[in-house]
Amino acid sequence: MLNRNSDKPLFEQIKEEIMEEIKNLEPHSKIESEPNLAEKYKVSRGTVNKAINELSNEGRLYRIPKKGTYVSNRKIKRSFEKLPSYSEDIKNRGFKPGALLIELEKIVPSVKIKSILNLGTNGLVWKIKRIRTADEDPLLLSTSYLPVELVPEITREEVLGSLYQTLEKKYGNRPLWAHEVYTAVSANTVNASLLNIKEGSALIFSERISYNGKERPIEYAVSYIRGDVYEIHIDINHPEFNSQKELRTNNLEEDKNE
Secondary structure, X not given: OOOXXXXXXXXXXXXXXXXXXXXXXXXXXXXXXXXXXXXXXXXXXXXXXXXXXXXXXXXXXXXXXXXXXXXXXXXXXXXXXXOOOHHHHHHHOOOOEEEEEEEEEEEOOOHHHHHHOOOOOOOOEEEEEEEEEEOOEEEEEEEEEEEOOOOOOOOXXXXXXXXXXXXXXXXXXXXOEEEEEEEEEEOOHHHHHHHOOOOOOEEEEEEEEEEOOOOOEEEEEEEEEEOOOEEEOOOOOOHXXXXXXXXHHHHHHHHHHO
């Protein structure tokens, strides 16, 4: 119920009430109409509209003209405070991470992959193809390639968990940074079937090269990520990053002068 003696505006209280209600609703469920909500909370329709607008702008709800307002798919937020693994991303957002293993085998890599991973003529790689899930819903299809010389053995159980945590605990060789490229693509028949979406649905194609602490490429990965449930957040020119960068630059200058 609303507290009319609170300093918090009524629209914010209504917004919080709706947020609690939609936690128990499936994506694409229809919520009560604005007139009904206005009557329910004994406020003007404009107050309700402001709360709905904020929830829509935050991606929690979406409107269909002349039909109503519906619950959006919950979004997985990817941020870059550190090099994240998909399992960590999913878990940090309150979802249960999971995986379905499609392929795990040692293979002779293509010329492109050999070049990316700096492999010799006879170098082999692990090919790990998985469907990653959030609360058991398919989220992305990923294929990782790891040099066998850096990762001699890896098991089915290990790749069904967090691959990066396995590399860190088993070999002390977790990727520390990566170069990643994102491209907007449409789902083909195979990807649509594996991710349980319609053919032609929006996907984010990701191509990543990850490096260990010795600047050695340790993973090449390609992923097809569902665009309807995943969002990417990037801080540009963050003051804290700039201050750290300036400090590192100053330290380098001092080292040169000593």
